[in-house]
Amino acid sequence: MTKVTMTVNGKSVSGEVEGRTLLSTFVRENLGLTGTHVGCDTGQCGACTLHVNGKSVKSCNMFALEADGAEVATIESMAAADGTLNTIQQAFQDHHGLQCGFCTPGMVMTAASLLEENPKPTEQEIRTYLSGNICRCTGYHNIVKAIMAASGQDVSAVAAE
Amino acid sequence: MPADGGIGAPTKRREDLRFLKGTGRYTDDLNRPGQAYVFFLRSNVAHGRINGIDTGAAAGMPGVVRIFTGADFEGVGGMPCGWQVTDKHGEPMQEPGHPILAQGKVRHVGDPIAAVVADTLDQARDAAEAIEVDIEDLPAVIDMKKAIEDGAPKVHDDLSSNLCYDWGFVEENKVAVEQAFKDAAHVTTLELVNNRLVANPMEPRVAIGDYDQAGDNSTLYTTSQNPHVIRLLMGAFVLGIPEHKLRVVAPDVGGGFGTKIFHYAEEAFCTFAAKALNRPVKWTSSRSEAFMSDAHGRDHVTKIELALDGDNNFTALRTETYANMGAYLSTFAPSVPTWLHGTLMAGNYKTPLIYVNVKAVFTNTVPVDAYRGAGRPEATYQLERVIDKAARELGVDPIALRRQNFVTEFPYATPVAVEYDTGDYVATMDKLEEMIDLAGFDKRAEESKKRGKLRGVGVNCYIEACGIAPSHLVGQLGARAGLYESATVRVNATGGLVVMTGSHSHGQGHETSFPQVVAEMIGIDASMVEIVHGDTANTPMGMGTYGSRSLAVGGSAMVRATEKIIAKAKKIAAHLLEAAEGDIELKDGQFSVAGTDKSVAWGDVTLAAYVPHNYPLEDIEPGLEETAFYDPNNFTYPAGAYACEVEVDPETGKVTIESFAAADDFGNVVNPMIVEGQVHGGLAQGIGQALLEGCVYDEDGQLLTGSYMDYAMPRAGDVPSFAVDHSCQTPCTHNPLGVKGCGEAGAIGSPPAVVNAVVDALQRAGKDVTHIDMPLSPSRVWAAMNQ
Amino acid sequence: MYAFELERPTSLADAVNALKSEEAQALGGGQTLIPTLKQRLAMPETLVSLTAIDELKGIRREGDTLIIGGATCHADVAAEGSYPALSDLAGLIGDPHVRNRGTIGGSLANNDPSACYPAAALASGATIVTNEREIAADDYFVGLFETALNEGEIITAVKMPIPQAAAYVKFEQPASRFALVGVFVVKTANGVRVAVTGASEGGVFRWSEAESALSSNFAADALEGLKVPSDGMIGDIHGSPEYRAHLVGVLTKRAVTKAG
Secondary structure (H helix, E strand, C coil), X not given: CEEEEEEECCEEEEEEECCXXXXXXXXXXXXXXXXXXXXXXXXXXXXXXXXXXXXXXXXXXXXXXXXXXXXEECHHHCCCCXXXXXXXXXXXXXXXXXXXXXXHHHHHHHHHHHHHHCCCCCHHHHHHHHHHCCCCCCCCHXXXXXXXHHCCCCHHHCCCC | CCCCCCCCCCCCCCCHHHHXXXXXXXXXXXXXXXXXXXXXXXXXXXXXXXXXXXXXXXHCCCCEEEEEEHHHHCCCCCCCCCECCECCCCXXXXXXXXXXXXXXXXXXXXXXXXXXXXXXXXXXXXXXXXXXXXXXXXXXXXXHHHHCCCCCCCCCCCCCCCEEEEEEECHHHHHHHHHHHHHCCEEEEEEEEECCEECCCCCCCEEEEEEECCCCEEEEEECCCCHHHHHHHHHHHHHCCCHHHEEEECCECCCCXXXXXCCCHHHHHHHHHHHXXXXXXXXXXXXXXXXXXXXXXXXXEEEEEEEECCCCCEEEEEEEEEEEEECCCCCCHHHCCCCXXXXXXXCCECCCEEEEEEEEEECCCCCECCCCCCCHHHHHHHHHHHHHHHHHHHCCCHHHHHHHHECCCCCEECCCCCEECCCCHHHHHHHHHHHHCHHHHHHHHHHHHHCCCEEEEEEEEEECCECCCCHHHHHHCCECCCCCEEEEEEECCCCCEXXXXXXXXXXXXXXXXXXXXXXXXXXXXXXXXXXXXXXXXXXXXXXXXXXXXXXXXXXXXXXXXXXXXXXXXXXXXXXXXXXXXXXXXXXXXXXXXXXXXXXEEHHHHHHHHHCCCCCCCCCCCCCCEEEEEECCCCCECCEEEEEEEEEECXXXXXXXXXXXXXXXXXXXXXXXXXXXXXXXXXXXXXXXXHHHCCCCECCCCCECCCCCCCCCCCCHHHCCCEEEECCCCCCCCCCCCCECCCCCHHHHHHHHHHHHHHHHHHHHCCCCCCCCCCCCCHHHHHHHHCC | CCCCEEECCCCHHHHHHHCCCCCEEEECCCCCHHHHHHCCCCCCCEEEECCCCHHHXXXXXXXXXXXXXXXXXXXXXXXXXXXXHHHHHHCCCCCHHHHHHCEHHHHHHHCCCCCCHHHHHHHHCCEEEECCCEEEXXXXXXXXXXXXXXXXXXXXXXXXXXXCEEEEEEEECCCCCCEEEEEEEEEECCEEEEEEECCECCCCEECHHHHHHHHHCCCHHHHCCCCCCCCCECCECCECHHHHHHHHHHHHHHHHHHHC
């Protein structure tokens, strides 16, 4: 076991891990932050997406030790301390951008990265950016709409209902 | 309407708050004190005889608690099948045993051979590798038609063959159907495959068994769509635990789509092992494991023939289907190709004579069972494809041919044993045509051509039987369970309500939509109503969520219980108001005496029920809590018309969906936002089936699509934004809400529209392509164009 | 995963030392290796992560050559832009999250037959720089998952000559989003190079007939009638050898048109 230390959601944390301990496992099991989900084992589904040093990564495709010294942000950091949803989260609720909720943390973290890189993405840019996040419930329609709304754009640009 | 949303309001979902903040509680988020972990050693061959299992070395490895094999389950019940189909000779289907861990033979890649319980999952997996299994390879049967040839290797040695049943429906119509084909002016024939799919809810399955020795109580936490059904099946048929000693909890569940209906061996194992070891045992499926252990869907091979008279009226329909059961009968598998498929073959059309033959076949593959739509997509696909082919052969407009043959009078008794209560197929087709601008198609096709693309449009209709219930009907058809639903409505002294329902929500938004109904009935804010579900300890008996039945059946039970609450509350109000019970009216949460200004508020009545100081104790019990069981007298019949426009890249065969429109009739709608979301998701799954998804085995039974590296899941870039409409509403006539269900429609109705559109594009380009089997991958489309 | 030790050296020298032990293996971004480890298809005793070594990261331009550190992630290459076709290719790998972790050195060392970078390296006539030597791309790609790298040898940088014109066209395998076929076309003063990934059982290859035709006439029309044989092409559930061979022709034309 090796000691790993990192900042997670603004707090310094450390723990004893094996070389093979994934960052997703560390976050879920050691820290109890179960909002980060694991939906596959080939790095495809994106349910485990979180931010490391400000960049979105798949935490099931990275070892905990590789995040030693890093700044990590998980879905649990997105809402305000009083529980108020942030703009993206609120848009997901407003536009029904989630159903079972399992892929949702990864979607929200990905949307946050997208809007940081590209504050006014087109529908096509959103769809392309979501290529690493699979949702089985929504058909993506309302996720795209929510992200567009979160970016302050007119959602009627997303096809009529 | 209640200020925060009653029936018909697009109320935002309250459950979203926890999901968006990462505070949902899914089964894998739960950990029991002192829990051990299980890893299942699974077969890597499709068919083999187990000559020996040596666990000696493995048992001594670090952290190993105990290793179980099939021998540990001698005398324990196997996995039960909940539906018995009777074949065309009146004989029951062949029903093989299905042990929790393999006994004697392995029958598919993924069949569990041994279960290693250890302190950590890594230790369990390390030890599993040290188990020495002596397996003698046997020839595998994968192709259904070969599987039922004489002399084919048998999946189950104790059965007479690999044929589970040979079902004829309606057998009495067979001769008349044959005659109709002889008399037909035109017959269109189509052979097609309904591709095997893997449901792939994003949350893999998880089971945690827990045992309380002091009270001899077992608890199973599991990713289930119907915890009560698991309790009944596992308790009564597998482990022999009476229901009062067994609690099943399905907390937040990350999608189901059918594959989490069934009772699985891993659930029984964890429950059994927790008691045997007196220690909680947790199993978390990996996605790779899910591909070889979750029940698959579809997998039909069909020949369908449509007979038409000289005026293009449908006169008869005949189908012959091979339905893959996989290696064992999953919980509801036999019902899918029969009663959920044959009964839908009339579709939206008044075809007078129909004969359906289904041969269900065992193969060395993962068991196949219900997946979103279950039988109805298979029926819709073949019917709507053969109609499209007929239209092309006859040179008539596919929409006109459909319209000409629509059922227009209701109720309508089909020749395949069901009666449609309401519908308006003309209205949904009219709405669809309004949505899609067919007149502008040629111009769009011209623009596509300029970019080197072929454009096509495909249209189809669908009907489904859902609100899966009528116990009296399904019992006659072989179901070994009733299919009612129940609800308990508990009103608290201060006026808030808790509805405990047997329906389970795993994405459908019941926690929001169910309160909208109760709030509307009473005239209070929906925020005063809380939904409790997913725990057999906290809810009355329930049959769960599948077959688009939650609101139609579960919601109706809730309405009935709420009606009882209102009736009792009115009695209390009458007493408080010193009026006759019959004069009491309830509106906006106020009980008033008709024709007077005397009234008492909902909260005063509920308080009186629990603080019965001035209370007619001789007439009414204190308290305000009611339970209702609701068992409808028919299925519901949502229907609709769908259209898809595609572009095909003739150089690569790649199909792009340019637009997709859905006009549905779901009857009344409680929360239109949620309904639209359900349709969107169904459409993506149907488009996934049509273009991307296909579960493939090689001839030795190795799974070639064992991960997302090879099984193509629809992603955001694969689907368009959808145009959906549910304004055509013919309310269901036999449930109190007039609702029909919307969960499966999109998945049922969309595959034929996509395939019809691609065939249309190719034919417009002069290609002699009449059919391509799904998924219409680029390579398949290219091959079809260049055959 | 089997148990292993994970080391995170911060200098190349330490990494080279750490990789001297017999069962040690280098870990780039891990986007392919970690899933492989999960399936227990690899059994290293030590994994030596290269992503904490600053000297292996970054992109700089020297004249008409782009020098990319071996541990530079795809996202950084995608954003750099001075070799537009290369940035375009990097931006098409996997998805945003994969591009934030996966590295050019990791991709080239793994040499997956469906990976994108090998096509760029081979078509560009890149030089693979290691801690031991410099290897020309033409000598580097040996076969399926096989390269000229020795045990313990680390890709420290990739030198990409920036051509007159270039383009990459990728046709995705629908599930994995790797290249079912990808074609990278490069035009330089010395002629045209065409590298194809995804198609061949032998891994990335140069399509010499197309190169000759395009060297005399850099236009899609020049490829008319040219075909790669389907013998030796990959056949699987996503496409037959014939389909892949056909796509090579289609995508090469498109790449030429795109390169302009």
